[in-house]
Amino acid sequence: MSENEEKIIKVNELEPNFKYEIQAEPGGENITRCFACGTCTAGCPIREVNDQFNPRKIIRMALLGMKERVLSSDFIWLCSSCYTCAERCPQEVKITDLMNVIKNIAVREGYIHPSFVAQMEALNSHGRLYEIGEFDNEKRTKLGLPQIEENAEDTKKLFKQKGVDKLLQVAKEGEE
């Protein structure tokens, strides 16, 4: 798609129900309150250094029903969850939670970011983001800190409850 073509919004490709799909999830309820003032974008520390990320634009795109473009984008993963926007939004859109709703929907539609696949795999294998091996426990003991046992079984079982384990499998197969 050329840059010009990318900027054209094709009305027949819009999915106007996307905003209701977002509203139905905890955290997404207030999306239709947005009056596009841009307070979110003005205070965003990511936007300050990277033009790709623009919360007001993401909300606008979602409201218009640009579902595919939003869910398949890289930019939805750029939110650092700092909550600056959510604290300042005059319409209480709860933008950080809204971004999580969009990411959750993206994951269900098969668009999980590779960085999250790696994190979920670590959790599935170790119950924690960083493995605690013998080396780490030896270091801890030398410093007088208690040893830590990994408990991956619990997390594995919890991942099965909502199919996060299957998600990881799909992501892996996609890579192969």
Place this chain on the structure above:
Amino acid sequence: MRYALFLGCTVPVRALNYELSARKVAHKLGIELVDINDFSCCGFPVKSVDRDTFLLMAAKNLSLAEEKDLDLVSLCSACTSILTEANKELKEEESLRKKINNKLSVLGRKYEGKIKVKHFTRVLYEDVGLEKIRENLKVDLSKFSFAAHYGCHYLKPSGIYEDFDDVENPKTLDELIEVTGAKSVLYEDKKSCCGGGILGINEMTALKVAKNKLDHIKSTKADAICLICPFCSIMYEGSQKKIEKQFEVEYNLPVLYYPQILGLALGISPEELGFKLNRIKPREMLAKL
């Protein structure tokens, strides 16, 4: 004062100086910290992937502390925020609690919503209090100045933290620094994020966010940055050399955890507070002690 100590993923592997100093300070101030071996990840990284699974992971951890009849204290701001959020929702929404407990039963566990979650810094401020800290001071730190970095999740989202501190004009960490006699410096963008949340997504963007703050703090001539979250440290200490190389700047700015600073003021030795583990050596600073 007795709490279950929730270490999370990052502290026990990458921030041993934070853990050491927090335990020493807690001991000195009469806070008993109880370790629970079955704790696992708080659920923070899972929130972006699947909301219910994050709640399940949080509920499991909360139930372990509840079983011991203990409130939970955390050294990591992200863990604090995610566990506080889950705790509030599970306490307030009975139908959600039932739904999550139903799934949690695969572990033979249940969370009834009886405990509180607090950041270690909040425990120092609220439960120990500035007065008691003052009574225990042994070393005057008035030669020093520190740049307080609140980070994001210690106070945000404000809706989950009752009325603790003011998000737009926070003061608790500044007061905790100043009670030691040290000065807490004012600097530009004091409340801004470290960028750590997207380090794995877009490294260059995350480094630029961290660089902004390092620039602002460097211009204050503070002796060190004062942190209360291990992930912020990955950005300001762990990535400082990389930022220096990438952007051709020089900081050599020591990064301390608040309990290391408080520990010095309480008369605990730098050795016991894990200063040897600080990657940017605070030699000049310690020489002033």
